[in-house]
Amino acid sequence: MARIAFYAPLKSPNHPNPSGDREMARGIMDALADPTRDCTVDLVSELRSYDGKGDSAVQAGLFKDAEAEAERLIAKGGWSAWVTYHNYYKAPDLIGPKVAAALNIPYIQIEATRAYKRLDGPWDQFARAAHAASDQAQAIFHVTERDGVSLREHAPEDQRIAHLHPFLRRDDLPVHQMPSDRTILCLGMMRPGDKLASYTVAAEVLKHLKTPDWRCEIVGDGTARAEVEALFAPFGDRVTFLGKLEGPAKDAAFDRASVLLWPGVNEAFGMVYLEAQAAGVPVVAENRPGVRDVLPNAAMVPEGDITAMATAIDRLWGARHYWASRATQARAFVQQNHLLPAARKTLWDVLETLMGENA
Known part of the structure; x- marks a missing residue:
């Protein structure tokens, strides 16, 4: 039985405010949890590593919190792979790279972006952490073509870049009827x-x-x-x-x-x-x-x-x-391309290979 560690540093799938980011995180967990592969998904942390103002004190506190969280998760262990959704300069993944390296499991990112113009500014340390996390990832899935261009340009030689189309958390389309008014x-x-x-x-x-x-x-x-x-x-x-x-x-x-x-x-x-x-x-x-x-x-x-x-x-x-x-x-x-079955196939075509390589 495979267990996938899932983490969303910007917004937990359990966040109370509806948003596309939250829905995408929930959808990814659904896509990863494939009963045909006897796979379960654990939301391993709800630490939000978000700093929207470029505050060095806030960032220092989050680095400290993340260090403790990583130690806790390394001690717990038991996962076959780690998947992080939405790593970027305002909310870098400060946990996953350390845990994946310590447990010797594949580290994967979905919707990661690189922001070199944020270096040497108020988010400098966070931007560098986000870049380092992306450098460590064995695979990164981009959800827009624009992000894919940038990721391929800066990808380490052995990193896999794949396109995951944004998708809905459903297997098929709802019943459709033409509305009666404007x-x-x-x-x-x-x-x-x-x-x-x-x-x-x-x-x-x-x-x-x-x-x-x-x-x-x-x-x-x-x-x-x-x-x-x-x-x-x-x-x-x-x-x-x-x-x-x-x-x-x-x-x-x-x-x-x-x-x-x-x-x-x-x-x-x-x-x-x-x-x-x-x-x-x-x-x-x-x-x-x-x-x-x-x-x-x-x-x-x-x-x-x-x-x-x-x-x-x-x-x-x-x-x-x-x-x-x-x-x-x-x-x-x-x-x-935008329903759960297509997303599950895209993710597992890459994930299954990586898990086999690390077995």
């Missing part, structure tokens, strides 16, 4: 910065719609909720705020939607795009790095083109057959 769905965390920027663009798009009798439902919550509500206030009761939704309530929101409008300002990739497409909801987004990894070309318009986004929505509503073809295309796109 409901736009916007879904994202409400926080300052890029998320608020996406909401700002979305509000501008609504002003340019030509099709009448539309409605908009907004799913999400956060510290910038007041700012988001102010952006959509001019539309009155045509916009409904549903708050943070999960499970069946979130699924129901996708069932009601006839289009997902989410510009995707600086999204790493955006799990919401996969969720919408799986439900047969056509997407309108900006053509941006990362977003391109989870959307077909038909779903994207030039970055910053408000009119093009509004026109794309009007076109979906203008012809029922066009909406249906986009919905079918969206589901087929997710079915091909």
